[in-house]
């Protein structure tokens with residue numbers, strides 16, 4: 531097996547600069563301000579030294595997939611950045627995650643919402659949540675189907691310690707990002723439809739979609755949050771279950 535080297539600190543900084551430029555150009559093509567796009571560094575398996583380097587270069591949002599790993603990094607990095615939980619979240623990890631994550635982007639079921647609400651309530655916090663949508667209808671991926679999103683939002687709107695702030699999607703991985711465009715378009719349509727729901731604790735502002743190989747297409751189609759790992763921090767060692 532070929533093992534690709536982890537990029538140097540200098541490379542991480544250069545990568546981040548390039549990614550920011552590409553985000554800005556994609557925003558401009560879509561007739562939007564670059565500052566409207568929230569760039570999240572997806573840092574699963576990335577060490578604290580490299581995350582710190584990116585923070586020094588102005589990265590202010592971090593997305594993590596595994597609760598324990600994220601917590602260990604939080605203890606070293608603290609509130610210098612905004613923490614997002616972007617991976618599949620087990621109900622029994624909600625208690626830990628609400629301690630330091632402002633956003634949970636992978637809300638995909640009522641039982642998880644109940645637990646997040648309860649645990650956030652115990653800390654007197656409100657957690658900003660995005661509903662994860664399985665836009666490709668893939669068996670291997672988490673997320674609710676597009677027709678179930680509204681119902682879940684209505685149920686979650688009853689919870690005082692959760693605020694629904696948007697939708698998140700991980701479309702199918704297709705080698706040519708142009709092939710992903712139709713999925714992004716469908717997400718945008720859903721987002722526009724749900725934006726007008728007039729519910730308490732619901733303010734659908736963020737459309738989180740686009741990763742290293744397709745974020746420009748996602749922004750062109752209306753994403754205002756992108757989650758980028760490899761293009762900034764280099765390749766990761768493969769981990770089973772990733773993307774769930």
Ligand SMILES: *Cc1c(COP(=O)(O)O)cnc(C)c1O
Pocket residue numbers: 572574595616617700741742743757758759760761772773
């Ligand atoms: C890993 C991950 C990303 C970033 O993926 P890259 O292809 O490395 O940019 C984005 N979103 C989620 C949910 C992830 O797990």
